[in-house]
Amino acid sequence: MDYHFITIEGNIGAGKTTLAHLLSKKLDARLILEEFADNPFLPKFYENPKQFAFPLELFFMAERYKQLKDMLVSRDLFNTVTVSDYLFTKCLLFARVNLPEEEYRLYQRLFDIIHQQIVQPEILIYLHAPVSRLQQNIRKRNRTYEQSIPDEYLYSIQETYSTYIRNHNVPTLLVDVSKADFLNNPAHLQAIMDALEKRYDTGLHVVSLPD
Template identity: 70%
Template sequence: MKYHFITVEGNIGAGKTTLTHLLAKHFNARIVLEEFADNPFLAKFYENPQQYAFPVELFFMAERYKQLKDMLHTKDLFQNITISDYLFTKCLLFAKVNLPEEEFRLYQKFYDIIHQQMTLPDILIYLHAPIKKLQENIKKRNRSYEQSIPDAYLFHLQETYTSYIKQHNIKTIFIDASNADFLGNPKHLRVVLDALEKDYDSGQHYFTLP
């Protein structure tokens, strides 16, 4: 296995956590999952974004930093692969979408200090799904505070993610997840596993699912 730190990313409802679980099981890897349920501001943010955007993003950044730092700096003799369902840069991307300009500049100062201490993944797996598919998945998993997320918000996040990945030329396995069913269709998981067996130059490398 060429990659020892793999990150799975994508928009809300793209299937990040499902794929992360399946990959971790296949590779007997350590797993790092976003602990969104512990954020006391999240439900309030969806009800009143203007009031709660800054504390929700600050809490997420602190939790992600602690979680990744603890995991990546603690060696495990029996598991030499770590798979995460979020990129630390997600902090900055969501803040850019959710915060007004002055608050974003303040947030970015904190982020810049912390980001220097983080380990970048060896490769990023990005799941790209159309907004309709994202909304179907959001409805299916039935988290009450997510049920009224507008299409425009998901589209804005999508644009922010893809723009960041392209601008920074990140080594990325970019998967069209329009019809993704990693749990129900073994061929879909096989596409990802086969992709991880190859070496890549920096940039995006595109795959479709059968």
């Protein structure tokens, strides 16, 4: 396989972390996972988005940078495979939805400075699911602060991601995970593995999972 840095993205509840775990085992890869549980502003944000959106997004950006900057000094970056369950640009996408215009412009200035220092993935796997499936997954994993996420918020995040992946310059595998079961259906995981054996141009490339 030609890819050394693989990133998985998608909306809240799309199954990013599950797939990242499975791929890292299959590929004997280094695994980088979003450390959302350490963000003290996350429960507060869901209770009062206007008050806590800015510190929430700043904390996330700092933590993601701290994780990913280690790759800059890693001597074996391109001798081993790394799988991450988030894209650093996620910072900007969520900030676009969560922040008012003036705060967003300030946040974007900070992002632009930091983003230049981050290694970009060679391929992105984007997991797409309808909001009804996302809500089902959110209920199933039972994080208390997530249980009242409104559909409208998930739609906003979905649209922001869709706009981004149509215009960015990283080859992207678009996977409909409406009926995916990577844990219990080996054929679904194998479809992703097979897709990663190919080379892709910049743009979207649809990967279909078997029934």
